[in-house]
Amino acid sequence: MERTTPVIPAQDVAKQREYCQEIRAINAAHAAPPTAFVDTYGCQQNVADGEKIKGFLEEMGFGFTEDPEEADFILFNTCAVREHAEDRVFGNVGALKNTKRRHPSVIIALCGCMMEQEHVAERIRRSYPYVSLVFGTHVIHRFPELLLETLTSGKRVFSRGDESEDRVIHEGLPIHRDGSVKAWVTVMYGCNNFCSYCIVPYVRGRERSRTPEAVEEEFAALVRAGYKDITLLGQNVNSYGKTLDNPVSFAELLRRLDRIPGDYRIRFMTSHPKDATHELIDTIAQGTHISHHLHLPFQSGNDRILREMNRHYDRAKYLDLIRYAKEKIPDLSLTSDVIVGFPGETYEEFLDTVSLVREVEFTSLFTFIYSPRRGTKAAQMDDPVPAQEKSRWFQELCAAQEEIAAKRCQAAVGTVQRVLVEEEGKQEGMLSGRTDGNVIVDFPGPRELAGSFANVKITAARNWILTGELVSPQS
Ligand code: SAH
Ligand code: SF4
Ligand code: F3S
Numbered sequence: 001m002e003r004t005t006p007v008i009p010a011q012d013v014a015k016q017r018e019y020c021q022e023i024r025a026i027n028a029a030h031a032a033p034p035t036a037f038v039d040t041y042g043c044q045q046n047v048a049d050g051e052k053i054k055g056f057l058e059e060m061g062f063g064f065t066e067d068p069e070e071a072d073f074i075l076f077n078t079c080a081v082r083e084h085a086e087d088r089v090f091g092n093v094g095a096l097k098n099t100k101r102r103h104p105s106v107i108i109a110l111c112g113c114m115m116e117q118e119h120v121a122e123r124i125r126r127s128y129p130y131v132s133l134v135f136g137t138h139v140i141h142r143f144p145e146l147l148l149e150t151l152t153s154g155k156r157v158f159s160r161g162d163e164s165e166d167r168v169i170h171e172g173l174p175i176h177r178d179g180s181v182k183a184w185v186t187v188m189y190g191c192n193n194f195c196s197y198c199i200v201p202y203v204r205g206r207e208r209s210r211t212p213e214a215v216e217e218e219f220a221a222l223v224r225a226g227y228k229d230i231t232l233l234g235q236n237v238n239s240y241g242k243t244l245d246n247p248v249s250f251a252e253l254l255r256r257l258d259r260i261p262g263d264y265r266i267r268f269m270t271s272h273p274k275d276a277t278h279e280l281i282d283t284i285a286q287g288t289h290i291s292h293h294l295h296l297p298f299q300s301g302n303d304r305i306l307r308e309m310n311r312h313y314d315r316a317k318y319l320d321l322i323r324y325a326k327e328k329i330p331d332l333s334l335t336s337d338v339i340v341g342f343p344g345e346t347y348e349e350f351l352d353t354v355s356l357v358r359e360v361e362f363t364s365l366f367t368f369i370y371s372p373r374r375g376t377k378a379a380q381m382d383d384p385v386p387a388q389e390k391s392r393w394f395q396e397l398c399a400a401q402e403e404i405a406a407k408r409c410q411a412a413v414g415t416v417q418r419v420l421v422e423e424e425g426k427q428e429g430m431l432s433g434r435t436d437g438n439v440i441v442d443f444p445g446p447r448e449l450a451g452s453f454a455n456v457k458i459t460a461a462r463n464w465i466l467t468g469e470l471v472s473p474q475s
Contacts, residue, residue, distance in 0.1 A: 005208040005243055008141055008170045017174075019144035020059035026151060027061040030072075036062040037071035041089060042079025044269065045204075045233050046112055048184040049140055050077045053111070055174030056143050064176075068099055073107045078114035080199045082371035086114055093128055100130040107150060109133035111140070116203035119374065121158055129156075136160040137204055141170040166190065166205025171214055181422055181451045183227040187215050187253065188234035193272065195299075196310045196377040197342065197370060200235055209234075209241050212248050212256055223262040228420050228451065229434075232257075232268040238275030251283040258287045263453065265420065265436065269295045270337075274312040276321055285328040292329050293437050296321070297337035297366075301356030302349040305342050310377070315356065322360050333363040333437025340397055341370045341390030343381035350393050354400050363408060363437055364464060365401045369394050402463075409439070409461035416471055417441060419456045421449045435466075443468040 027034045036057045040050035053075065054064065068074050076093065079085040089110075096108055108131045114120045116136040124131050133150045135143065138161035150157045169189065177183055188209040191201045215232075222230055232253075234240060241248035250268075257266055266289050271280070273296055284290045296318075300306050303314045325332055338353060357365065369390050372379040419433035419441045426432075431445040433454070442465060443456050449470075456468040 006164075006168050008168055010172060013141065013170065013172050016056070016141060016144045017059060019148045020056055023060040023144065023148055023151065034062050034072040035065040035070060036073040036075065037065050037068040038075045038077065039068075039092075040077040040112075041085055042077075042081060042113065044184050044231065045186065045235070046077055046079055047178075048186050048233055049112070049137065051175050051177055051184070052140060052173045053077065053143055054176035054178075058176045059174055060144070060147075068096070069102070071106060073109070074099070075109045075111060078110060078112035080113040080117060080120070080203050080373070082368065082373075084371065086120070089114060090123075093124075093131065097128075097130060107132050107147075109135075109147070109150075111135045111137075111143075113137055113199070113203040116160055117199075117374070118160075121160065125156075125158065132156050134158045138165040138168075141173060167208055169208055169210055171210070181227065181420065182229040182231070183222045184231050184233055185215060185218050185222070186210070186233045187237060187250075187268075188240050191235035192239070193236060193312075194310060194377075196308060196381075197339065197373065199373040199376060202375055204235065207236070207239060207243065209244055211244060212241070212253050215253065216256060216260070219257050220260050223260055223264050226451070227264065228453070229265045229267065232266065234268075235270060236272040236275060237268050238271050238277070238280065249277075249279065251277065251279045254280075254283050254287065254290060258283075258289050260289075262289075264289055266290045267293060267438070271296050273298060273318050273321060278324055281321075281325045281328050284325075284332075291436050291438070292331050293333045293335070293363075294325060295335045295337075298356065299337060299339050300342065300345075300349075300353050302345070302352035305345055305349055305352075308344065308378075308381070309339075309342060315352065319356070319359065331437070333435075333439065334360060335364050335366070335438070336360075336362050337366045337368070338397065339368050339370050340394045341383075341385055343370065343372075343378055343383035345370075345385065347393065350397075354397055357397065357400055357404065361404050361408060362401065363439060364405060365397075367394060367397055367401070405464050406461070409464060409466055412439070412458045412466055413461055414458065416455050416457050417466075417468070419443075419454050419468075421445070421452060421454055439466060440464065441466045441468050443470055445470045449473060 040046050065071050078089045115134050135146050139159050146157050190205040190207045192207040194201050237250050240250040298318050417435045421431050421433040429444050432442050454473050455471040457471050458466045458468045460467045
């Protein structure tokens with residue numbers, strides 16, 4: 001296996017920050033401080049990238065606005081995982097045509113996973129002439145340089161980086177974090193798994209890990225700054241550390257972070273079942289700060305479909321892992337991702353997915369209807385089942401899960417849960433937070449509790465949301 005992941009040299013990052021200052025000088029010439037509208041689609045990895053781009057924008061002197069109509073700079077950070085995600089982006093970019101007509105000086109930019117696909121970049125080039133800057137996920141660290149070029153050359157700028165840039169790591173980029181309670185820390189980039197339906201390995205490049213020291217440093221700073229719920233991110237965190245000079249397992253990384261003193265929770269996503277180990281489960285069980293929550297996508301409950309998906313585990317292995325995890329962590333909250341209607345899937349094969357869902361009893365499930373992605377292996381496969389039929393299967397699965405979620409929520413009534421209060425609830429005087437298992441709890445309480453832990457007695461459950469009453473502010 002190829003070792004050593006090149007880290008972008010510190011002087012290159014420093015150079016980018018100089019470009020930020022050049023843009024700041026250009027911005028200073030404007031009457032009012034400029035504002036940016038940044039809209040991120042897709043997964044938390046994209047959200048984390050968006051926070052880095054916002055970090056750069058802040059250094060350039062931009063403030064942020066929620067209204068694209070009043071922005072000087074508009075950026076869509078896009079997701080390519082399903083057709084629906086792409087359609088939304090194209091629709092919203094289409095609507096910017098009028099915005100650009102009303103405000104000709106606005107700079108419109110697109111970045112993220114969609115832009116790593118040549119055919120998408122080409123479509124933008126051809127059909128959306130008012131988009132001035134397009135850059136992919138591999139060149140985020142060069143955003144200041146690319147924006148400066150857009151501003152000074154008067155030309156449209158397109159960049160997807162070169163061959164080598166999908167295997168590097170950046171450190172030391174500024175980050176503008178959106179929240180003050182929850183934070184994201186990317187521990188690894190890219191994916192090598194090539195699940196046959198998935199576009200991610202094509203748009204995120206090869207798997208590469210940050211060093212445990214770099215992760216620890218960022219994590220400890222977040223704990224010091226008062227963050228209480230920190231999620232470690234990677235497409236498959238269980239293969240973390242394999243390409244480092246001194247390989248470290250993900251379980252070892254978790255133990256190192258867990259030793260950092262403070263009042264906080266660690267979460268992580270996503271875990272691929274093929275690489276999830278008993279060591280990982282033991283580490284969660286024995287941890288001080290590690291949430292009793294495991295997101296372990298199984299995608300299908302049928303062995304033939306799992307093989308076709310190139311997932312490298314079977315139903316029995318998945319259920320063994322779940323059995324071990326439930327035994328070691330009785331209050332474990334399990335969540336998962338599922339695909340309905342993979343090419344060639346029959347109704348009987350789909351029913352294996354439903355039976356797995358009933359057997360495991362997930363807290364919640366992210367269910368998706370298969371969406372063909374250009375360039376993936378599955379997109380070449382015969383897909384005879386009509387969309388309407390898949391839609392019926394989808395409803396059947398959702399109904400099964402709703403029943404399970406309702407039952408699980410009901411079982412929580414009467415228990416006392418440690419809840420991290422995130423924000424004020426929608427109703428006056430109500431707070432909203434999440435349990436260790438990531439379930440939402442609404443309860444009445446003083447707003448000063450936002451950002452801290454509270455013990456809440458669960459009094460009722462409706463749909464997936466629990467309601468309760470405050471027992472004690474701190475636990
Ligand atoms: N790396 C993560 C998932 C990343 S994508 C993992 O392996 O679990 C998030 C989810 O989107 C996947 O788990 C899968 O359920 C879904 N997904 C990915 N590609 C898809 C496609 N082509 N059609 C429908 N759902 C898809
Ligand atoms: Fe996609 Fe599979 Fe990689 Fe997850 S592990 S990002 S589903 S290829
Ligand atoms: Fe979408 Fe890219 Fe994440 S394709 S799901 S934003 S890695």
